[in-house]
Amino acid sequence: MLKELMMFLFFVPVTISAQFSIQGLFSPAESYNYVLIYQVTPNAHNYVGNAEIKNGKFHFELDSTNPKGIYKLVYALPQEDYNFDIIYSAEEDIEFSFDQETGVRFVKSSENMLVSSYTRDMNMVNQEIDAYFSKSKSLDRVILRNLFSKKIEIQDIYENNAIETIALSFIKSSKSYVPDSYTTLDDYYKNLKRDYFIHVDFSDVYLQSSNFLIDRISHYIFENDDVKTSDMLKYQNRVDDVYVALKKAKVNTKIALLFQLWQQMVDFGLDATANHISNRYLLNLLNNHGNSELAGLLKNFQNISLGSIAPDFFWQQSNEYTSSKITLKSLNVAKRYIIVFWSSSCSHCQEEIPELRRFLESKSEEKIQVIAVGLEETSFNWSNLILDYPNFIHVLGLGKWTNEIALKYNVSGTPTYFILNEDKEIILKPDSLDELKEYFRY
Template structure:
């Protein structure tokens, strides 16, 4: 009896520790070094494990009994938010998969993940059939009704197959608008847009713990278009529909989704749309969560958008051997102003600033004025360098990357340019000297 008890005590830890595995193959193998596994909850991701990717591309995560069922995310590169994919783990089975950046993830074993992948593939095929029908201007109404019937049956069958699984929540949330009878393309597209979020429950924790809600948002905002409406207006209209659809969602979830959408618009240089998201919802959400960092980021971006009045700042000038304090807003007479943030220790700046000086010699002195803000740790080298540019207004920005003026303008690299009109409104933010020239010449 004692021997059996001792044997059980030896075996039990192994039973508790070795439950299931998530394993797979990355290809091409040379592109991958390590994989990270996170359990995803609605607002945070909990680190679970990491696995080295072998020379043949294989990897494996060992999951113990502490790893519960739910949504998991495998990260394979940085930045992590861009290079990852979701996996359903039901706590009952091993998962085997393969992944390629071009073709995505394919599940070799795992009933739930394979079922969801099969559903997505089947519904995409039906959607393609509908698109082909309308694109080819077919007139056979019975043929279209047959496609709708196939779509309806496929949705129903997959929902039955997925009963009592995590996958069911995604399948139900993805249920498309399916007409009961023939509709022409205009009516169908209108109804598709109208009912796009009908089955999406923004309070569902499983959906919140995956990329589903973000993908749904992106597909609607970037994928739905309206005839006769310009791109900016179309995006704003789509954002209104999306925000209305998720009006009852938790504030934290709204923040996550809208920050993602705002950042995408920023990256795509849709300033008007990014500021619309901020003004419409996001800045109030940030304030309600006391997220001062986000409030500051949204405010800074708006203040530096094209058309905004340039943030004002003070500086000293020498006139008649006297030091005078001036403000940017007080400068007059020039048609345009160039604010350039540079540094005497920046080799790229020392290459571009002389080019800027040479280029501006072709302009009348009163047409363009340059305010050169030197972001410096001290003034020793800076004092010598500025002697070569007597026509510029020079401003010493001590503290370098922690300088008040630089912070007002969100400067994270040198040189950074801002072009202002005579009233000090921002009219351009060229990336380099060549872009600056192009902006001034046109």
Template sequence: MKKLIFIFTFLPTILMAQYTIKGTFSPADDYNYALLYKVTPQSNIYVSNTEIKDGKFKFELDSTVTKGMYRLVYALPQEEYNFDVIYNAMEHIELSFDQEIGVNYTKSKENVLMNSYSNDMAALSESIGAYFQSESKDTLALVKIFKKQSEIQNKFEKAAKGTIAASFIKANKPHIPVSYKSVDDYLKSLKDFYFSYVDFNDETLQSSNFLSERIINYVFGMTDEEKGDLENYHANIIDVFDAMKEAQPTIKKSLLSVLWQQMVDLGLESSANFIADKYLLPLAEKAQDKALVLELKKFKSISIGTIAPDFSLEKTLNDPTTKTKLSALNTANDYVVVFWSSGCSHCLEEIPKLREFVKTLKKGKLQVIAIGLEDTPVNWRRLVVSYPEFIHVLGLGKWTNKLGELYNVNATPTYFVLDKDKKIIAKPDDISELRDYFEN
């Protein structure tokens, strides 16, 4: 987590504050600025910023700030460190945020209502889990919990009528049996009815994290123990797409992009490409979203199991120098393509270790192709003479170098391990992981 650091010019205003969003952050020393955005299905609209001083903050909202869903960002990256706030333009909002616990609302009818609903339903879910874990034979006890769950759901739906919170309470309604169910039947019914009350075209839900969190929880949480992870994930992804079949294409694209990114972040390349190939890429192409199309295709092109993007290089076999391509190399059983830079201290530490590791292997086992991403060739030329056993490629332009862009390189060193056919078989994070890959 990185603190937000901003320099703002505050302009005088003639608009008077109507309501406020204020509260505390804990630990106080970890936070210094907060940003507020209004969230719509299409975008996040900047509203205001405020300093967090001694753990306290306050947003003053004037009459131009309309009711709806808002997102409070408290650290970087913004996509990770935020929470949603319901603002109905009729009340002050007070809250506390704890790094371990999360957000708790102490003032605001709608947000407190959501807090209470979430806490009550979570407690009932724990009671159901405890019942099944105890292997109790008292079937009436379970039926009583189901009845209580139904009463709580109905109570909050009634209390939320006419509010923004109503959309969330209705959409979050679980399947509630009216009679006893075994644990297997209960879990099956939870999965079967998981999206029954979710309206993917509800703009309030679209303007929050609810829908993305819902589909992520389904994909990773509603799994079958008899199936492998990938089989579970792919089957659940199909279910998710089927559940939102009536949603607008822009919403489908947005939600599937979030799910795709989640797979990327978790290193689940096969599942990320499954989403892209089956659903997301066709949606992006139809929407003429060229940036997303390029991102999806580029990611797949450097995924494990694909043939590495080809490029030209020069190799010296004693003398003279021979021009060739990566795909034409036949000098080793495996290859390491490493992107590095003479100005990267981490690289200058790892590249010598890579050289020493290669020396421990049998000749012809591993060939290194070292691509130097550089602004100028001066330092690179001075350093590469120390690595005559490597095949060297100079990539001028550094971060805008076409070869670096082809391999989606945004940090150095970056490693790709290829087999003899130039298929990507591993992408270790550092020299230690690379060494472990070959030794184990």
């Protein structure tokens, strides 16, 4: 009896602290140094830990305190751009390989492999259907029926194999339209679009915790095509479709997804579509939900959107006799204006501002005026450096990131550029000096 008790006590701690691991192989190895691991819920990213990537490999132990669910692996900066989701069942190890060209491939973990295999097989049959519709002048009903039967079979097999797993949430919500009788090409794609969100469960906590919902919304709007500003109206109409699909979703879910979609439009330079999202849907939701901070961010963006009149500000212009207050609005000295936010402590600025000056010297006949706003803690270094740029209008922005002008223009880094026409409308927000120079070349 005593021997049995000792054996029991010996094995209990092992059972309680049973560990599973996440390990991966990154390629090319020299491009990766660390991986960060988060456990994700609909409302939070909970930091779990990190691991060093050596020779492309890393290994991280999870313990019994780590719940099953969705985990996010971050492998580079910025974190929001370089990450992917994994399913952790708390019942098995996870092993994968990752290549920056082909993405992630799971080699151990039944749930992750199940979702990956489903996605691959469903993509293959959808490609077969697309190829048949695009290449066939006359449609064979038997071939079409067999293709659609294959699609139904794949869906059924994977749903049955995923019962009582987290993977089932992703497989069921990925289900797409299948006609129950013969259909034409136009009707098929019209109904595919109509039913795109019909199986998506926006209340599912696993989907909310992952990138699945925003990825599916983005795919619906952009259709994997190159983003084009000429398609702005099409994107706005599809945003309207998305909001209809979100009708039964909780307010927090609507806000989270619409804000992510808004941010995508901002990143793509689709200012009009971003403002369509905020004006038509998101601002009302935020105001009704008491989120004034996020609402303020959206309104501030509208003020610096393409086509908007640039927010006004003033500076003191002095000579040896007088000092006068000048406003951006009243300035009338050029056909186009460049507002550049820079800082004397910014190394990139020290490289780009002289290059900007040299470039504009070659454009002296085009009536371009630079307004250089120096975001500084003190004026000492700034007052010496501006002597090298006598043709710029210089504005001192004390307080740096909290300076009123910087806040008006939503500046979070330097250098930041805005190009205005003679009426002070914002016509371009170049991401780099090269983009600015490219604009003025034509």
